Amino acid sequence: MAKKIKLGTILPADTFFYTIPFDPPGQRVTREMLAQHFPEPKGRRAHMGIHTEYKAFKSGLISVEVKAPDDSKNMLFLHVGITELDVACTCGMPEGKLCYHGYMGLYSIAWQHYLELDRFYWPGISADDSLRNKFLITDIHKDWISVKPKPLYGNIFKSAIGFKGDQHLSIKEAASIANVVSGGKEAIAYCLAYNVGNQSNSHLPVLMSCLGITSKRDKEVVSFKQFGRRDKPITNIAYTPNQQQLNDISFQQYEIVKRINSSSGEGKKHEMVEAKQAMLTLWEQVIPLLLKEKYNYRYYTYWLKYLKYKPRKTDMRDCKYSLERPVLSFLLKFHQDHFSLTAIVLVNGNALKFDYKPHLFVFDDITGLCYLMATVQDDNLLMWMLSNNRRLTVMKEHFIEFHDTFLAKLNTCYMVSFTDPISKKTVPYSFELVTDQIIKQDDYGN
Numbered sequence: 001m002a003k004k005i006k007l008g009t010i011l012p013a014d015t016f017f018y019t020i021p022f023d024p025p026g027q028r029v030t031r032e033m034l035a036q037h038f039p040e041p042k043g044r045r046a047h048m049g050i051h052t053e054y055k056a057f058k059s060g061l062i063s064v065e066v067k068a069p070d071d072s073k074n075m076l077f078l079h080v081g082i083t084e085l086d087v088a089c090t091c092g093m094p095e096g097k098l099c100y101h102g103y104m105g106l107y108s109i110a111w112q113h114y115l116e117l118d119r120f121y122w123p124g125i126s127a128d129d130s131l132r133n134k135f136l137i138t139d140i141h142k143d144w145i146s147v148k149p150k151p152l153y154g155n156i157f158k159s160a161i162g163f164k165g166d167q168h169l170s171i172k173e174a175a176s177i178a179n180v181v182s183g184g185k186e187a188i189a190y191c192l193a194y195n196v197g198n199q200s201n202s203h204l205p206v207l208m209s210c211l212g213i214t215s216k217r218d219k220e221v222v223s224f225k226q227f228g229r230r231d232k233p234i235t236n237i238a239y240t241p242n243q244q245q246l247n248d249i250s251f252q253q254y255e256i257v258k259r260i261n262s263s264s265g266e267g268k269k270h271e272m273v274e275a276k277q278a279m280l281t282l283w284e285q286v287i288p289l290l291l292k293e294k295y296n297y298r299y300y301t302y303w304l305k306y307l308k309y310k311p312r313k314t315d316m317r318d319c320k321y322s323l324e325r326p327v328l329s330f331l332l333k334f335h336q337d338h339f340s341l342t343a344i345v346l347v348n349g350n351a352l353k354f355d356y357k358p359h360l361f362v363f364d365d366i367t368g369l370c371y372l373m374a375t376v377q378d379d380n381l382l383m384w385m386l387s388n389n390r391r392l393t394v395m396k397e398h399f400i401e402f403h404d405t406f407l408a409k410l411n412t413c414y415m416v417s418f419t420d421p422i423s424k425k426t427v428p429y430s431f432e433l434v435t436d437q438i439i440k441q442d443d444y445g446n
Contacts, residue, residue: 011061011077017086018098027121029085030114031107038103052108053142060127062120062145066105074101080120082160119147123159124395131337135393153340154391159398162405165384170377173413187214188234188243189221189295190250191311192319192370194358195302199269203257203304204279204359207250207286209234209243210311212295220318221295224311229254242292249282249289254307261304272359276376280360283372287321296321298363298370318368325374326352326362328382329415332407332429334438339399341392341407343385347371357386399439403431 020029020037034040041047049069056063062078079086087106093099109115125131126147132138135153139146149156155163189212194205209228212221228234230251239247256279260271290296298319301307327346332339345352345362352364352371360379362371373379385392394402408431410416416429422437 011088015077015088016093016096017079017088018093018096018102020085020087020098022083022085024083026116027080027082027085027118028114028116029106029110031110034103034106034110037098038100047104047107050104050108052105054109054140054145056140057120057126057132057138057145057147058129064105064109066101066108068101068104074105076102076105078117078120080117082121082123085117118161120145121158121161122147122156124397125156135338149393151389152391153338153389153393154385155388155393157392157394157398157402157406159401163388163392165387166406169380169384171381171409171413172377174375174377184216185214186225186237187212187221187295188228188237188239189224189297190246190290190293191227191297191299191316192361193299193301193307194361195300196356196358200264201303202272202359203261203301204253204272204275205283205361206253206257206279206307207246207283208254208299208307209247209250210297210299211237212311214295221297221316222313224313224316227307227311229307242289246286246289246293249286253279253282257304276359276379280373280376280379283360287323287372290321291323319370320368322347322369322371324348324371326371326378327374327415328378329417330410331426332416332418332434334396334419334421334434337396339394339396339402341394342390343382345382357382359383396439399434403434 018037020033022028023030023033051067053065053067054062055065055075060079062076062080064076064078065073066076067073075090077088079088087098087102089099089101091099091101093102106115120126122132122136125135135150135156137146137148137150155165157163189210191208191210192205193208195202210221211225211228211234213223213225214220215222226232226234228247228250256275260268260275263271296319297316299311299317300315302315306312324347329344329346331342331344333342345354347364352362353366354362354364357363360373362373362382363369364371373382407416407429411429417426418429418434419426420433420437427433
């Protein structure tokens with residue numbers, strides 16, 4: 001199946017490309033697929049002596065050198081489309097068929113029996129080297145090529161695909177003081193135990209009771225002795241009714257996170273998603289009770305297993321809760337050749353400031369207050385945005401598709417604002433305003 005070279009590439013216009021369709025979904029080539037396009041050599045020795053080396057990624061083309069057992073060399077040029085891989089070779093591919101070099105080269109670089117090519121698909125960017133250098137980081141090694149967005153641009157929209165990770169999102173409209181102790185004595189404190197990080201060590205925030213010793217003036221807990229769990233309760237303490245309720249909820253939460261932590265990989269990820277609403281509901285019950293307690297802290301766990309050991313005072317921080325629930329909103333801006341969409345978290349109209357967040361909570365650096373997110377959907381969206389450097393990037397030419405597939409739904413469920421490049425004012429987002437002022441005026445700048 002032949003295809004002429006695409007505009008903007010570095011090869012002659014009459015270069016022959018052989019096309020290998022992808023098996024949806026995804027942009028993957030497997031060794032089994034290659035066997036459908038070339039007579040598969042028999043035996044292991046047939047594939048020995050083939051050496052491949054990545055050379056470049058320019059003008060939308062991946063260059064791979066293929067060295068055959070007879071020391072002859074040919075260069076493959078690969079172009080990744082939305083539904084197919086186009087392959088050219090310096091041998092010219094006689095008879096319009098996939099050549100030996102093409103088959104053996106692709107077979108070799110598919111060293112895990114498959115080759116994921118989605119990292120090379122950047123419509124509107126990769127064919128123009130100046131745009132590629134502006135938006136993407138390209139790292140070329142003889143055995144691999146890494147292509148990813150620069151941190152400044154976060155998650156870049158891909159036409160016909162969308163944003164990385166957005167298939168896991170759901171955007172829908174929403175349905176409608178403690179016991180007194182004297183200084184230097186034992187007291188019960190309550191800790192919001194959390195962490196941030198990758199999937200392997202992350203866990204949902206859990207409330208933990210903690211036995212500690214108060215300061216001389218009874219203002220704070222100065223040392224911590226043990227966490228309270230169902231299997232290892234804190235004894236010889238007279239709990240108030242408020243604390244008894246907190247302990248019961250703490251035990252429920254710990255059982256949930258412990259069960260999730262016993263899983264791994266996709267199983268753990270799925271269980272965490274399923275348990276998030278239950279945990280949010282329990283935290284909604286907890287926070288009014290915590291406001292009646294004198295000693296509240298947040299505790300960075302690193303790993304859930306550390307809650308079995310003595311609390312580390314160096315990882316304890318004061319925690320002041322608020323009954324206010326944050327409002328998630330979004331801001332769209334235009335930057336000459338692309339748009340950016342960022343998330344803003346508001347309380348009473350004021351933006352919260354934070355560099356990171358655990359699941360379900362936001363810690364505001366300005367007020368020092370701890371806020372519980374309003375919904376699981378809000379939290380999932382915000383966590384996804386934070387994982388992409390807080391920013392989504394959309395090329396100007398893809399804006400209408402971005403609106404139709406993502407922004408229109410987001411604007412239905414959340415407040416989306418737009419910084420008008422003419423008035424410099426921030427106004428409610430309007431598709432008509434953006435298209436009239438920007439999309440239809442190619443000569444308009446920032």
